[in-house]
Amino acid sequence: MNDLTNPVEVLGIDAGGTMTDTFFVRADGTFVVGKAQSDVDEANAVLTSSVDALAHWDTTPEEVFPQMVTCVFSGTAMLNRVVGRKGLRTGLIVSKGFEDFHRMGRAIQCYLGYAFEDRLHLNTHRYDEPLAHIHDTRGVTERVDSKGGVVIPVRLHEAREAARELVEQGCKAIVISFLSSYLNGTHERAVRDVCLEVIKEMGSNIPVFASVDYYPVRKETHRTNTTLLEAYAAEPSRKILANLSQRMKDVGAKYDVRVMASHGGTISWKAKELARTLVSGPIGGVMGSRYLAEQLGYENVACSDIGGTSFDMALIVKGKVSMHQDGDCARLVLSLPLVSMDTIGAGAGSFVRIDPYSNSLKLGPDSAGYRVGTCWPAGGVDTVSVTDCHIILGYLNPDNFLGGILELDVPRAKQCVKEQIADPLGMSLEDAAAGVIELLDLSLRQHLRAMISAKGYSPSDFVCFSYGGGGPVHAYGYTMGLGFKETIVPAWAAGFSAFGCATADFEYRYDKSTDIGITKDSTTAEKQEAVNTLGACWKELADKVMEEFKINGFTEDDVTLTPGYRMQYLGQLNDLEMSSPLSDIGSPEDWDKLVATFDETYGRVYADAARSPELGFGVTAAIMRGSVETKKPSIPSEPDAGPNPPAEAVIGERPFYYGRKWVTAKLYKMETLLPGNRITGPAVIESDATTYVIPTGFETWLDGHRLFHLIEV
Numbered sequence: 001m002n003d004l005t006n007p008v009e010v011l012g013i014d015a016g017g018t019m020t021d022t023f024f025v026r027a028d029g030t031f032v033v034g035k036a037q038s039d040v041d042e043a044n045a046v047l048t049s050s051v052d053a054l055a056h057w058d059t060t061p062e063e064v065f066p067q068m069v070t071c072v073f074s075g076t077a078m079l080n081r082v083v084g085r086k087g088l089r090t091g092l093i094v095s096k097g098f099e100d101f102h103r104m105g106r107a108i109q110c111y112l113g114y115a116f117e118d119r120l121h122l123n124t125h126r127y128d129e130p131l132a133h134i135h136d137t138r139g140v141t142e143r144v145d146s147k148g149g150v151v152i153p154v155r156l157h158e159a160r161e162a163a164r165e166l167v168e169q170g171c172k173a174i175v176i177s178f179l180s181s182y183l184n185g186t187h188e189r190a191v192r193d194v195c196l197e198v199i200k201e202m203g204s205n206i207p208v209f210a211s212v213d214y215y216p217v218r219k220e221t222h223r224t225n226t227t228l229l230e231a232y233a234a235e236p237s238r239k240i241l242a243n244l245s246q247r248m249k250d251v252g253a254k255y256d257v258r259v260m261a262s263h264g265g266t267i268s269w270k271a272k273e274l275a276r277t278l279v280s281g282p283i284g285g286v287m288g289s290r291y292l293a294e295q296l297g298y299e300n301v302a303c304s305d306i307g308g309t310s311f312d313m314a315l316i317v318k319g320k321v322s323m324h325q326d327g328d329c330a331r332l333v334l335s336l337p338l339v340s341m342d343t344i345g346a347g348a349g350s351f352v353r354i355d356p357y358s359n360s361l362k363l364g365p366d367s368a369g370y371r372v373g374t375c376w377p378a379g380g381v382d383t384v385s386v387t388d389c390h391i392i393l394g395y396l397n398p399d400n401f402l403g404g405i406l407e408l409d410v411p412r413a414k415q416c417v418k419e420q421i422a423d424p425l426g427m428s429l430e431d432a433a434a435g436v437i438e439l440l441d442l443s444l445r446q447h448l449r450a451m452i453s454a455k456g457y458s459p460s461d462f463v464c465f466s467y468g469g470g471g472p473v474h475a476y477g478y479t480m481g482l483g484f485k486e487t488i489v490p491a492w493a494a495g496f497s498a499f500g501c502a503t504a505d506f507e508y509r510y511d512k513s514t515d516i517g518i519t520k521d522s523t524t525a526e527k528q529e530a531v532n533t534l535g536a537c538w539k540e541l542a543d544k545v546m547e548e549f550k551i552n553g554f555t556e557d558d559v560t561l562t563p564g565y566r567m568q569y570l571g572q573l574n575d576l577e578m579s580s581p582l583s584d585i586g587s588p589e590d591w592d593k594l595v596a597t598f599d600e601t602y603g604r605v606y607a608d609a610a611r612s613p614e615l616g617f618g619v620t621a622a623i624m625r626g627s628v629e630t631k632k633p634s635i636p637s638e639p640d641a642g643p644n645p646p647a648e649a650v651i652g653e654r655p656f657y658y659g660r661k662w663v664t665a666k667l668y669k670m671e672t673l674l675p676g677n678r679i680t681g682p683a684v685i686e687s688d689a690t691t692y693v694i695p696t697g698f699e700t701w702l703d704g705h706r707l708f709h710l711i712e713v
């Protein structure tokens, strides 16, 4: 029933490749999670998932949507469109003579995402299809030098010809990206205007994107890829989101849908730069972890998310997530600020094979996707997956997969694991399946440890959050022996990314490359000039931020602007991103304050002894973030009910294979457990979309915020 004294206020959506999760939160922090099979029409899946979630409260979208205040969407459709090269046909105009640089991919795209051993071997390198075909690429004579000066004026008659040909050839969008345009955008803008004129003359209305208007940053391959994504992948998403927004309005919604962006904030679906939402779901999980950490006082958190296809890890240090300025995604180098995450292609649905050369087990990198494994009732998957092994060993309940809407084929899974794994290795069925689980746990554990130590930390500095449908299944296995302060499994692990999206700020972030350098011999006048240049960039970016907020009806008074910058010791390759200690700058002394903040951060990130102020300091980018207040979910807070689970939480027993023997695991229903309840392994706590495994030697208890704490005893 819809309770108007405790209204439903927040909706987070995670539209994954296989499942669309919805996460609804009431004013008092109570929540429900809904699941539905993803659909080409994302609006259908969101509405079906919403019906599923709200049924737990005996209500419907029609009753609830009109009173809601916030809705945040994340999805994989845009990314899938790029990976599958199914985007909008886009024409590309570049500086004449440089028509091939896009498909050359800076020579590194051909091995991006490869394991180290494959990077070393040229014969494994492969070039993906470029986003804009060479036949849809045109060169226009022009040249701006590396200081922004015009060396060759732009030949607009060539631009006119290029635009006409691209439209005639059937391109549905045009992107313009010239060398050094981030220093001087006049040529790109002139060509943009010519293209728009030609398009109009030809009776067409396709969009035109000049890279300087979107991503005024150095590195032309990164900039061109990112601007191309705006046309190729984001334009179709804009239509899908418009449809989703409309369908929700039809059911009475009054909120404006926001989308999770790769920088960790959310932006309106109407935003000009929608390619920034290319990676959204996994970022939601990190933002959710940050929010929980902030609310509950955890300073350092290792985030770990296992879904069907991948394991995503990120670190929160002293409450902050770190950012990549030009990370890569989908084997493309990009200019998008990206929350730093490490991903490996090993998940709960990964395929398992025997390597014919070493006769040993090999996991992934491909996975069974939505058909989970050979146990999929309708068949169609012939290779064994990790999920098949979970079922054989009693980790997962085949009658409760997605709440029991699917009846998994256990005999077939057993037969396939026997034939493909157990018999060739000369092992029993259960030992072979247990070997697969141990291998996955070991691999995840090693990656987690490597990611943490590569950044100079130890697991003992961190609390580990484990989520995603598969996180609770493996939390014990991949944290065992690492020495985390604690391992925490939220009771809403399966919908955690959707929850995280709802916790993120409504925030735009824009970046601009700068070439500011000050050495110890620089004069006060030079420092003044540096401050003036950075201040002007901040002003330009702040105007861009305000332009976006105005689309949603916000004024200057509603928006909090936070300037930032990237700084480096002059001559070093890496820079660091920082929030500015000053909201505005104007004097040479302000420069010293920016430098002091960087110097202190550098010492913290690396080591005090590594600081090198004698080299001087350079600002490589100006950053501006603008945010407005939004309604966020409150964290549940429930009273302690003592250590013994209530009778209705105990749902039975089943055989469970662990430590090379069959034992009897007690089964519990996750939703009916109460704060304070303590459960000792072997036990399995079941929910409709996730399963929390507590083997012998482990114990768990539920706190008042519905977070399970996993303890090695």
Ligand code: AMP
Residues within 6 Å of the ligand: 016, 019, 306, 307, 308, 309, 348, 349, 372, 387, 396, 400, 401, 402, 403, 468, 469, 470, 473, 494, 687, 688, 689, 690, 691
């Ligand atoms: P996600 O991609 O985050 O939805 O996670 C999907 C994974 O959750 C599956 O591959 C399963 O291994 C795991 N899982 C655990 N319990 C369940 C359950 N009851 N129903 C569906 N998936 C489950």
